[in-house]
Amino acid sequence: METPRPLAVFLAVATLLAAPAVVAAWSKGTATFYGGSDASGTMGGACGYGNLYSTGYGTATTALSQALFSGGASCGQCFQITCDSQTDGRWCRAGVSVTVTATNLCPPNYAVPSDNGGWCNPPRAHFDMAQPAWVQIGVYQGGIIPVLYQRVRCVKQGGVRFTITGFNHYELVLISNVGGSGSVASAWVQGTSTNRVPMSRNWGANWQSLAGIAGQALTFGVTTTGGQTIVFQNVVPVNWAFGMSFISNLQFSY
Template identity: 65%
Template sequence: MAGACARAALALALWCALAAAAAGQTGQWLRAHATFYGGADASGTMGGACGYGNLYAQGYGTRTAALSTALFAGGAACGQCYKLVCDRKTDPTWCKPGVSVTVTATNFCPPNWSIPSDRGGWCNPPRPHFDMAQPAWEKIGVYRGGIIPVIYRRVSCVKKGGVRFAINGHDYFNLVLVTNVAGPGSIRAMDVRGSRTPDWMSMARNWGANWHSLTYLNGQGLSFRVTVTDGQTIVFANVVPPSWRFGQSFASNLQFSL
């Protein structure tokens, strides 16, 4: 019995380790492929499934990528950072030697079921794939190659300044976009509390990096409690003043640890 329990525990530990590695959270290098989109100035990458809008204005610039279904996780990966290296052992022709690039997940690369996954349907499940902004891709790949094999791993996101909150929606629908998140970059849970509201209220992921609540909070100062995917939690107390209006953005002085 003891041996069976030990074997079961070992199998469970191995499964957990493999699951963590598949999520890119252990620092282990994993294999994928990468293409590019958006033009030489990355202007075609604006907007996207994470909801960040103008990536230049939000501070994400041209070091961004759209993730395939296997990596995007329904938007839960928005804001995560990945370090990529072109795999010269697999493809010495189109890989630039001795360089790497770090990108932030800002978009979703949808599957194309009409094309085989090895002949154009690069983002089809279960493939891990990065459709990178062209300037980021060209840091590691030769333009004429079009698609390159890469090795990648999750890394901490380094940001300047504090976490930022943009308030959108209307009276009973508060849609909050959270940007400039350091550390793991992605958000696990979020709560809101008004200055005249005694209790924290859970928010739900609406799409990408947008979270919503269905409570009338007009005219109240707002505080947010944000938990990122490595378990860190920060309370952004009164980060939004009572005079706020829909369409405004507010920067905090607080940031998550790397």
């Protein structure tokens, strides 16, 4: 059970760098579903977002096959998906699409063939979607459907969220609810008494720092894979503690 975390909203200063928007092109893949009709079983996951309701992702989510997951670099990306009725329309809900956020990994299963159960085996492009999202485009009894998909811009409610765990000289920061291109390419942290320190991806959407920054107000710089950079000035106040989350009032737009 996730421990409730206090939230604080603080002003931030943004530095925006011009960059191209997400370029979408339709590709072919397949999709299954997991969890129940209430998306039970879809919480947590390989991106580290935890409770998908409290972190703003809800049930419009998907796990990505290994080929799409890219070792966690795709965490937070948004995909528009529609059933490919021209390939096989038996289980399609024609003319509709759904937009989902990548929050998990669908791991390979090399014990079964890629075309008979090993849906997430490389190099397949496969989406294992939360059931409430999948049934918008597919008929429940079908189980697996061919799809067309494309990357799209993420539209999120509220600002970017920073959740800090670990201990001093080892800070693990979950960067979530990222709009625009959705996924983070790089990040840095700076305390009020320390220099700027580059962060590295630890796993999923968790970024780590080895700086001793406890007891300082923290500024984060985040660059998305779309090329937009925002500096979240003093988004974490001096009295923060490990396990706390902080929401900025700024959001990525492309």
